[in-house]
Amino acid sequence: MYRKELDIALSAVSRAAKLCRDVQQTLVDAESVQKKDRSPVTIADFGSQAIISMALSAAFPEDPLVGEEDAVLLRKNDVLRGKVHNLVSNAIGAVDEDALIEAIDRGARDTNFSGRFWTVDPIDGTKGFLRGDQYAVALALIEAGRVVLGVLGCPNFNPEKWGANGAIFYAVAGGGAFAAPIEPGTPVGRNDLNAKPIRVDGTNRPEAARFCESVESAHSDHEVHRRICDRLGILASPCRIDSQAKYAAIASGEASIYLRLPRSSAYREKIWDHAAGAAVVTEAGGRVTDFSGSPLGFTEGRTLKSHRGILATNGRLHDGVLSAIQSTVAI
Ligand SMILES: Nc1ncnc2c1ncn2[C@@H]1O[C@H](COP(=O)(O)OS(=O)(=O)O)[C@@H](OP(=O)(O)O)[C@H]1O
Ligand SMILES: [Mg+2]
Ligand SMILES: [Mg+2]
Ligand SMILES: [Mg+2]
Numbered sequence: 001m002y003r004k005e006l007d008i009a010l011s012a013v014s015r016a017a018k019l020c021r022d023v024q025q026t027l028v029d030a031e032s033v034q035k036k037d038r039s040p041v042t043i044a045d046f047g048s049q050a051i052i053s054m055a056l057s058a059a060f061p062e063d064p065l066v067g068e069e070d071a072v073l074l075r076k077n078d079v080l081r082g083k084v085h086n087l088v089s090n091a092i093g094a095v096d097e098d099a100l101i102e103a104i105d106r107g108a109r110d111t112n113f114s115g116r117f118w119t120v121d122p123i124d125g126t127k128g129f130l131r132g133d134q135y136a137v138a139l140a141l142i143e144a145g146r147v148v149l150g151v152l153g154c155p156n157f158n159p160e161k162w163g164a165n166g167a168i169f170y171a172v173a174g175g176g177a178f179a180a181p182i183e184p185g186t187p188v189g190r191n192d193l194n195a196k197p198i199r200v201d202g203t204n205r206p207e208a209a210r211f212c213e214s215v216e217s218a219h220s221d222h223e224v225h226r227r228i229c230d231r232l233g234i235l236a237s238p239c240r241i242d243s244q245a246k247y248a249a250i251a252s253g254e255a256s257i258y259l260r261l262p263r264s265s266a267y268r269e270k271i272w273d274h275a276a277g278a279a280v281v282t283e284a285g286g287r288v289t290d291f292s293g294s295p296l297g298f299t300e301g302r303t304l305k306s307h308r309g310i311l312a313t314n315g316r317l318h319d320g321v322l323s324a325i326q327s328t329v330a331i
Pocket of ligand 4: 039040068126
């Protein structure tokens, strides 16, 4: 199932991840510009969304794409547009500038969210990317509100036990979760011999659990997380990781609990910040819900409107963490 989808998604994400890695290594050129909501975006975010969008529209012309970025800033700023154009042309060969802009903007349109669509976060954790830390290129395929395929490219994810220089995590519903090293210049394929099945850890003792959360304290409420962890008797200090690399950490057994309560009660999570990561964790044997225990549903639009707080665990710890959450915060 989804063989062609997985092949295309893996090769597009690994090409986009290579572009991001190259830009991060020459960070002077990665300076960010501010979007309307004052969050940062770089030439690598635009380049990555363009590469993924073009690969998907060539292979699946009928499939809508819902992406974080749009081309508004690029249309207004010739210098920025020129830089993105150069970057993408160097990565995948000459592309027409109008086609590039159109490819980025394809992700900005709304669609029938109850049908089949892709969602992309070309760089998740742009702040981490700018700091030289973790980030992820995240792509997911959603059908009838359910994530059926998720790919997470994490160029800076280097667990010691793997000795790898970056990894790509992926899952197809019902097919398990896998990780493969990102080899510079070699797109990963479905039959990659280096791919290994991954599994969540087996701990059911919260005091032995490692817990992770966002680096950015503006994105989630570290203080409430600390109260939940205290109630559970978690001894280790929090592991702060940027981006959906947190889901990769849960799926590969590097951590057992990921908590995310937005600091603002008005904030709604974006679908592209969770779809791919949730698929990878679920297929690795873990569980992902909101703070009331409902599984995430992706039919509501560009945000997870009816969900508040996100909890991903190794599964065994899930109900215990939910009780601790519900005794600590009013949802
Ligand atoms: N106020 C607020 N509350 C909650 N979440 C927010 C908020 N603002 C932004 N975002 C989203 O957070 C995404 C980054 O995820 P993380 O917080 O896990 O990573 S990081 O610590 O910021 O690097 C980040 O994704 P990217 O924009 O792709 O980096 C945002 O979609
Ligand atoms: Mg994001
Ligand atoms: Mg992003
Ligand atoms: Mg962003």
